[in-house]
Amino acid sequence: MATNPMHQFNVYRIGPQIKIDQVDISFTNASLFMIISCISILFIFNLGSSKRNIVPNKIQLLAELSYTFISKMINDTAGSKGKPYFGFIFSLFMFVLFCNMLGMLPYAFTVTSHIIVTFVLAAFIFIGVTVIGFIKHGLGYLKLFVPSGVPIVLLPLIVVIEIISYLSRPISLSVRLFANMMAGHTMMKVFGGFVISLGIVGGWLPLSFSVALTGLEILVAFLQAYVFAILTCIYLNDALNLHH
């Protein structure tokens, strides 16, 4: 049913079913768009880094601006200690950004509108950050849950709250991206349906809404990728520089 706004999020198999030990890892439309975004990222950045002009051309400028943008973001939030994780943050930001942006194309599938994808990314970040924290500070990393300058009476409560907020990080990180993407695309689909059903007489209003929403969604696509990356940086900062 084309008018169902949730229909666009359906995952379906492309090609044959692939099974390893009863586990289905078939190639789907989601896999296709993951690979398309990876290939487009690699294509653009390979093109942008292959020429060594002193005065950069457009694509080189794009690559270098993205590089300095992410590098500055890491430096501002996690300091110089965050430099070894630059490659990961850069790939993460670009992957999320390209998945979001490719989802804005008509008939495209939005990879990041699936909770499982964002949750796997967020869980990986959460586990990685926790492991880094324990490697850098040992058991002293647990001091993260004990803020300094809190009255001793309140301390048990604060520690519990801190632990809950720490554990809810992967959920908030993944749900934020997933919900934004899903809501935006659903809304666009709903307004698109209005345009069809109201026809040439009344369809102009939802059409203009749809146009405005497209702009908003492109903004959201960038913003959510940025938020995802910068929150990763902040979590990394907690693990690298223990402030509490």
Added chain:
Amino acid sequence: MFRRFIFYYLILNFVLFTNVNSAESGGMPQLNPEFWISQIFWLTLSFGFLFIILSKFILPKISNNLELRKSQILENIETAEKQKKESENKIKEYETLILNSKNQARNYFNDARKKIQQDINKKREKLENEINEEINSAEKEIIDLKNKAPEKINNIAIETSADLIKHLIGEEMNNSSISAIVEDLARKNKDKYYGN
């Protein structure tokens, strides 16, 4: 008008969706775990591939490019500053050169003027000396003439008076008596004729 349309549409959609959703096994396809493992697998694969290629091959190239540009710009700035200093030195040299040549030109001019002045002075002195000599000789001649003049006049007077007497009386007189008279008269009237 629009509101009524939208309202009807929403009701229609609600009815349709409930039917469709019941047919499509629950509202959100995201919560259908059928392809979760597949998505995790392909996400790990593609993201891992992306991460490795980006951090091993592409990002070092970009950072190299940026470093190269930075160093080259710094170099260019350095050479530009060096050249600026050189050009400033050259300007200074040029100015001193111009100043020196001006001074030299002034000196040459002054020398030439002095020389010419000296030349003129020498020539003038020479000329003045010559003129003075000539004036002196002329004055001497005049004085000579002046001194000789009374004698000559006396002789002429004696001769003329002798001639006159000869004509008047017809007799020749003694020259010495005539000259005595003339000299006497001349001495008496000397102040009258040569009153200088």
